[in-house]
Amino acid sequence: MASIGKITRRAFLIGATAITGGIAVGYYLYRRPYPNPLEDELAEGEATFNPYVKIAGDGAITVIAPRAEMGQGISTTLAALVAEELDVPLEAVTVEHGPASYAYYNSEMLAEGGPFPFWDESIMAETVRGAMGGVGKVLGLQGTGGSSSTRDGFDRMRQAGAAARQMLVAAAATSLGVAARDLATGDGRITHAASGRSVGYGDVAAAAAELDPPSEVVLKQRADWRILGKSQNRVDMRDKVTGAPIFGVDVVQPDMLFGTVRMSPRFWQKATRADLSKAQAMPGVVKVVPIDTTYGSGFGVIADNTWAAFRAAEAIEVEWGTAGYPADSAGMTARLKEALASPGGNSARDEGDVDTAFADAPGERLVEAEYEVPFLAHMCMEPMTATARLRDGVLDVWSPNQFPTMTRQLCADVAGIETDKVNVHTTSLGGGFGRRGEMDFSMYATALAREAGGRPVKVTWTREEDTRHDTYRPAAAGRFRARLGSDGSPEAVEMRIASPSVVAGILRRTFPSISPMGPDKSIVDGACNQPYTIPHYRVTGIEADLGVPVGFWRAVGNSFNGFFHECFMDEIAERGGTDPVELRRRLMKDYPAALAVVDKVATMSDWGSPLADGTAKGFAFTLSFGSWVGEVVQVSQSDAGLRIDKVWIAADVGTALDPGILEAQLVSGAIYGLSAAMGQEITFADGMVEQSNFHDHDAMRMHQCPAFEVAILENFHKMGGAGEIGTPPALPALANAVFALTGKRIRTLPLSKEVSFA
Amino acid sequence: MRLTVDGKQIEIDADPDMPLLWALRDLAGILGPKFGCGIAACGACTVLIDGSPVRSCVLPIGGVEGEIVTIEGLARDGTLSVVQQAWLDEQVAQCGYCQAGQIMSATALLDEIENPTDEDIDNAMSGNLCRCGTYPRIRAAIKRAAATKLARA
Numbered sequence: 001m002a003s004i005g006k007i008t009r010r011a012f013l014i015g016a017t018a019i020t021g022g023i024a025v026g027y028y029l030y031r032r033p034y035p036n037p038l039e040d041e042l043a044e045g046e047a048t049f050n051p052y053v054k055i056a057g058d059g060a061i062t063v064i065a066p067r068a069e070m071g072q073g074i075s076t077t078l079a080a081l082v083a084e085e086l087d088v089p090l091e092a093v094t095v096e097h098g099p100a101s102y103a104y105y106n107s108e109m110l111a112e113g114g115p116f117p118f119w120d121e122s123i124m125a126e127t128v129r130g131a132m133g134g135v136g137k138v139l140g141l142q143g144t145g146g147s148s149s150t151r152d153g154f155d156r157m158r159q160a161g162a163a164a165r166q167m168l169v170a171a172a173a174t175s176l177g178v179a180a181r182d183l184a185t186g187d188g189r190i191t192h193a194a195s196g197r198s199v200g201y202g203d204v205a206a207a208a209a210e211l212d213p214p215s216e217v218v219l220k221q222r223a224d225w226r227i228l229g230k231s232q233n234r235v236d237m238r239d240k241v242t243g244a245p246i247f248g249v250d251v252v253q254p255d256m257l258f259g260t261v262r263m264s265p266r267f268w269q270k271a272t273r274a275d276l277s278k279a280q281a282m283p284g285v286v287k288v289v290p291i292d293t294t295y296g297s298g299f300g301v302i303a304d305n306t307w308a309a310f311r312a313a314e315a316i317e318v319e320w321g322t323a324g325y326p327a328d329s330a331g332m333t334a335r336l337k338e339a340l341a342s343p344g345g346n347s348a349r350d351e352g353d354v355d356t357a358f359a360d361a362p363g364e365r366l367v368e369a370e371y372e373v374p375f376l377a378h379m380c381m382e383p384m385t386a387t388a389r390l391r392d393g394v395l396d397v398w399s400p401n402q403f404p405t406m407t408r409q410l411c412a413d414v415a416g417i418e419t420d421k422v423n424v425h426t427t428s429l430g431g432g433f434g435r436r437g438e439m440d441f442s443m444y445a446t447a448l449a450r451e452a453g454g455r456p457v458k459v460t461w462t463r464e465e466d467t468r469h470d471t472y473r474p475a476a477a478g479r480f481r482a483r484l485g486s487d488g489s490p491e492a493v494e495m496r497i498a499s500p501s502v503v504a505g506i507l508r509r510t511f512p513s514i515s516p517m518g519p520d521k522s523i524v525d526g527a528c529n530q531p532y533t534i535p536h537y538r539v540t541g542i543e544a545d546l547g548v549p550v551g552f553w554r555a556v557g558n559s560f561n562g563f564f565h566e567c568f569m570d571e572i573a574e575r576g577g578t579d580p581v582e583l584r585r586r587l588m589k590d591y592p593a594a595l596a597v598v599d600k601v602a603t604m605s606d607w608g609s610p611l612a613d614g615t616a617k618g619f620a621f622t623l624s625f626g627s628w629v630g631e632v633v634q635v636s637q638s639d640a641g642l643r644i645d646k647v648w649i650a651a652d653v654g655t656a657l658d659p660g661i662l663e664a665q666l667v668s669g670a671i672y673g674l675s676a677a678m679g680q681e682i683t684f685a686d687g688m689v690e691q692s693n694f695h696d697h698d699a700m701r702m703h704q705c706p707a708f709e710v711a712i713l714e715n716f717h718k719m720g721g722a723g724e725i726g727t728p729p730a731l732p733a734l735a736n737a738v739f740a741l742t743g744k745r746i747r748t749l750p751l752s753k754e755v756s757f758a
Numbered sequence: 759m760r761l762t763v764d765g766k767q768i769e770i771d772a773d774p775d776m777p778l779l780w781a782l783r784d785l786a787g788i789l790g791p792k793f794g795c796g797i798a799a800c801g802a803c804t805v806l807i808d809g810s811p812v813r814s815c816v817l818p819i820g821g822v823e824g825e826i827v828t829i830e831g832l833a834r835d836g837t838l839s840v841v842q843q844a845w846l847d848e849q850v851a852q853c854g855y856c857q858a859g860q861i862m863s864a865t866a867l868l869d870e871i872e873n874p875t876d877e878d879i880d881n882a883m884s885g886n887l888c889r890c891g892t893y894p895r896i897r898a899a900i901k902r903a904a905a906t907k908l909a910r911a
Binding site: 070071072073231234236237238239240241242243245246247249250258283310379380382383430431432433460462464668670671672693694698699701702703705707 | 773861
């Protein structure tokens with residue numbers, strides 16, 4: 001059975017056979033149902049084998065890595081998958097993002113959207129995963145999110161490389177008049193050992209591309225990997241240390257204009273009165289135009305340069321409609337609490353008999369707590385931006401985005417043209433974190449391009465506009481109770497969590513005519529699917545619309561449910577007189593992968609050994625996006641405030657394709673979470689976001705950054721994600737450390753409301 | 759007005775109130791320095807003026823005197839500067855957007871202090887925000903660059 005575990009579900013379903021020297025899998029499925037978009041854009045002498053590989057006559061190899069590069073290193077890892085099977089060094093390939101195309105659908109992003117925890121491999125769970133993945137394919141949903149790109153690309157990219165290699169070998173066999181089996185590949189050449197003759201990939205590329213793709217391909221065994229499993233130099237690192245113009249803000253087109261937007265700061269509202277004359281008359285201003293989309297309404301400024309556009313946008317005199325939602329944070333919190341108190345909701349996990357277990361619970365065995373977290377902004381370093389040109393009925397959009405096919409569709413609607421007249425050029429992203437899965441910045445650039453007489457317009461938002469028009473990480477509140485047994489372990493745990501629905505929010509601004517189907521898993525994600533065995537265990541999600549646009553934010557629901565679940569576990573441990581790590585060992589005994597992570601991080605951090613005065617540690621664990629992650633945070637008291645001294649992370653990702661990039665992602669995710677826990681919140685007054693820039697929504701700085709120690713494990717038989725998994729345990733591990741140090745159980749984030757950090 | 763940028767003289771015709779960042783990016787086509795905040799709070803726009811790190815997003819071009827060096831002016835004939843090479847060796851960048859500013863601040867730090875302590879690094883670098891959390895590798899790269907420079911001295 002172990003070998004079947006190594007073969008992915010998809011390969012398994014279409015029939016896989018293990019053979020000597022590799023794993024043969026049916027290849028035909030990967031060519032259907034979408035055509036290869038590269039066929040329309042080949043350069044002279046270039047040949048394409050599938051949507052991922054192009055080879056020129058001179059042997060130059062281009063790999064298409066059709067996922068957004070936002071710092072997670074995906075362009076490097078996807079290219080490494082192809083290079084491994086194509087038998088060329090990673091340095092020998094040029095990596096491009098490629099066009100928006102249904103061929104680049106992501107079938108993993110939705111696969112875990114069903115109601116089953118990651119470890120559930122029942123036929124029903126697997127069937128639903130396959131069906132959900134199929135939705136991504138049928139929709140042709142090209143997207144980067146849900147820490148899914150490597151899982152999605154693991155087979156597909158390797159098969160693309162292997163298929164191309166097999167075709168090249170077949171063509172070389174014909175060219176050399178020898179049998180294909182007598183040929184070997186390496187470093188971009190195909191060699192006939194017996195005669196010493198060889199040809200380059202470029203020599204036979206054109207002939208090879210004419211051949212029928214193989215009906216099955218043979219993939220290397222892991223032991224034969226030369227690139228995968230080892231840390232690679234990132235393919236874009238040189239560009240990033242030399243200031244190369246690779247980002248959305250760096251797009252330059254001939255005859256280009258510049259622009260910005262000023263949208264209603266009250267969501268879903270329009271201008272009730274506006275005087276554009278002052279803005280229009282400012283130097284450098286070409287035009288001030290209204291914008292009205294499903295995302296929001298307001299104005300755009302087209303100018304000779306960005307600074308002129310910024311100044312003119314500020315000079316627009318405008319009054320906006322009043323908010324149709326609670327106007328301030330107190331009102332929003334009240335609505336969340338109201339939702340929590342109301343009966344009902346969707347029970348995403350319900351084991352044992354929770355109601356009976358609590359009915360006769362003696363008070364001294366009862367633990368009860370209420371938790372709350374605020375809205376959060378993404379604060380990508382590159383503010384929202386896109387460049388658009390609408391000329392002769394064709395729209396070109398240069399956009400640092402996570403959803404090219406959706407961007408194409410919604411921008412086509414704004415331009416009033418068909419999608420086949422839209423070209424989306426995806427640049428590198430100056431941070432994404434889910435924010436760039438939205439289409440607003442591309443749509444607004446399109447709206448300005450409509451008014452620019454065929455000239456391209458590069459539209460850059462101010463940081464203030466970016467902060468106040470985000471699709472925020474939802475605020476959430478939870479009520480938790482536990483009944484402890486005589487040994488201090490929980491016999492019953494109930495969690496009720498209220499939050500706005502991310503899915504409903506996305507539909508409202510993208511496809512408003514579609515109603516969400518079923519409950520939104522993100523409300524309970526990270527609470528309902530954790531590897532704990534508790535006899536009576538219920539987790540209920542309650543949707544509470546607060547009127548604020550909410551969206552994907554690094555780890556989404558896991559980012560607040562990890563905090564809720566793991567801080568409450570810490571409370572249970574404390575009340576039961578159990579060490580927090582020991583409590584996890586007891587409750588996770590049915591999940592060996594989780595247990596191994598807990599043990600590893602405990603050993604690394606020397607958990608339980610005496611600490612210096614004024615120093616304490618906190619522990620937390622979250623299984624998210626298929627990866628099992630434990631973190632220990634050590635804090636200490638200094639004259640200037642609390643310091644985070646060190647963070648230990650152990651993560652089981654199943655298969656580690658690039659340890660260096662994984663380490664960077666785990667540290668990155670943890671810092672993102674620690675930043676939020678320490679001091680971030682988005683608050684409201686008069687229906688508007690109160691924060692505006694880094695001075696009032698800051699993140700961790702160099703002097704606050706702890707040391708890190710990371711261990712990557714590969715025990716579980718399914719591959720997990722990487723980009724988001726470091727975030728969820730970071731917040732509760734810090735809060736639990738602060739409790740251990742100060743005795744303050746802080747149940748409302750950010751922690752800076754009650755303690756100060758150096 | 760005339761500016762010296764990366765060893766070249768450039769002529770800029772603009773309102774003297776325009777921040778240097780936008781003159782460089784939109785008028786001179788020097789795209790290395792990045793726009794992050796517009797209020798000198800994130801450091802993505804950092805350039806050197808006569809060797810000192812300056813937030814170009816808040817500096818009016820009318821007030822600029824001295825030689826400007828941007829990230830685009832650090833490499834010589836395709837050879838990376840010691841600091842850039844250390845960034846490459848430590849594989850520092852993730853999204854990379856803030857790194858031009860980080861490298862400029864680090865370059866200024868190492869020009870001033872040849873073997874900076876952790877506290878020196880904190881003081882010099884805390885004005886440069888990184889949302890990807892590359893700080894541990896930035897620290898390692900600065901130490902590597904310092905060691906390289908000392909070994910060459």
